[in-house]
Amino acid sequence: MQDGDNRMNIFLASVERRAFCMARISAENREDALDIVQDTMFRLVRSYGHKPEKEWHPIFFRILQNRIRDYHRRSRMRRRLQVWVPFLGYNENGQIKDPMDAVQDADALDPMEQAAVRQSVNALEAALRTLSVRQQQVFLLRAWEGMSVKETAFAMKCSEGAVKTHYSRAVHRLRRILEDWEI
Amino acid sequence: MKQYLHDEDFLKKVKTCLDFNMEQMETETLVRLRRIRHYAMSAGKRSFFVIPDRFYKPAVGLMAVACVIIMCVFLCFRSPEIPNINHMEDMEILSCGDNLGLYEQLDFYSWIAKESRHAG
Numbered sequence: 001m002q003d004g005d006n007r008m009n010i011f012l013a014s015v016e017r018r019a020f021c022m023a024r025i026s027a028e029n030r031e032d033a034l035d036i037v038q039d040t041m042f043r044l045v046r047s048y049g050h051k052p053e054k055e056w057h058p059i060f061f062r063i064l065q066n067r068i069r070d071y072h073r074r075s076r077m078r079r080r081l082q083v084w085v086p087f088l089g090y091n092e093n094g095q096i097k098d099p100m101d102a103v104q105d106a107d108a109l110d111p112m113e114q115a116a117v118r119q120s121v122n123a124l125e126a127a128l129r130t131l132s133v134r135q136q137q138v139f140l141l142r143a144w145e146g147m148s149v150k151e152t153a154f155a156m157k158c159s160e161g162a163v164k165t166h167y168s169r170a171v172h173r174l175r176r177i178l179e180d181w182e183i
Numbered sequence: 184m185k186q187y188l189h190d191e192d193f194l195k196k197v198k199t200c201l202d203f204n205m206e207q208m209e210t211e212t213l214v215r216l217r218r219i220r221h222y223a224m225s226a227g228k229r230s231f232f233v234i235p236d237r238f239y240k241p242a243v244g245l246m247a248v249a250c251v252i253i254m255c256v257f258l259c260f261r262s263p264e265i266p267n268i269n270h271m272e273d274m275e276i277l278s279c280g281d282n283l284g285l286y287e288q289l290d291f292y293s294w295i296a297k298e299s300r301h302a303g
Contacts, residue, residue: 009224016216017205030212038219045227121204124197143194144201175193 008049011056012041019064022140025128026068036067061145061155065137072133127177131170138163139170 016037023033040063048059128136134156141147141155142163152167153160276286 005224009220012220012223013217016220017208017213020208020212020216021201021205034212034215034219037216038223041220041223042227045223049227121200121207124200125204140201144198171190171194174197175190178193 007053008045008056011053011060012044015057015060016041018145019060022064022137022144023068023071025125025140026133026136027071028129032071036064036071040064040067058147058151058154061141061147062157065141065155066157068137069133123178127174130177131173134158135166135170135173138166139174142167143171 019037019040020033023036024030027033027036040060043063044056044060048056051059128139131139137156138152141152142149147155149160149163149167152163156163276283
């Protein structure tokens with residue numbers, strides 16, 4: 001049992017950063033991304049911890065994709081609510097306004113310096129955000145996580161044909177947006 | 184073929200960029216991720232008997248409905264309370280054809296008998 005826990009811990013440590021980055025690209029908000037990752041980890045440990053270790057990886061990403069989709073569903077609902085109840089404290093992204101967001105971080109790097117280093121990363125993230133949620137998820141799972149078409153189809157709960165279509169469209173769109181992109 | 188190689192190159196660059204972004208993650212975020220992982224591990228282990236969420240709410244609802252139905256059935260169909268008939272003596276008295284006046288004054292006669300015994 002102790003060994004199983006240890007293996008689960010190692011597995012989660014190996015995927016947590018990647019999962020967070022995927023969630024943040026999709027959610028555009030660090031706190032929401034952390035919530036998504038926490039929920040994903042919790043569900044994996046609670047409901048699938050007893051499964052063979054080799055199944056954890058696809059299941060983890062399947063849960064993650066479900067959480068991301070749920071997040072977008074809830075955001076859409078919040079935006080609709082905001083139309084009817086405008087005094088609810090949501091910003092234009094459908095997230096709750098936090099006064100602390102307006103406070104500048106004293107320890108942050110110089111904005112110019114930061115911009116120079118992260119320019120290409122930001123451009124890529126911005127381009128990724130222009131994709132639909134499905135295309136974004138397929139692209140990240142295939143191109144970054146290195147999943148096969150079959151594994152991606154399992155994680156996305158869709159057919160392999162749909163994965164190929166989404167992936168192809170995502171690649172073409174990104175190539176068009178990032179035509180002069182350099183890293 | 185050329186397009187494919189072009190895509191491969193592009194995807195390699197994307198992967199490098201995303202990996203770089205991941206490596207540059209803020210310390211605070213890393214600490215929080217570690218905390219989240221420990222929480223998930225401990226909270227996940229605590230729930231020994233796991234009911235999947237999709238079954239949990241319907242199961243609780245069904246149990247609540249079943250309890251209400253059982254209560255209703257119990258209250259509606261329970262047999263009316265039957266008075267405890269262990270007063271066979273009373274029945275005998277009522278059924279015999281004797282003058283009931285004697286029995287109505289029985290307490291008084293008993294009291295007189297008791298008083299006379301004390302006096303004696």
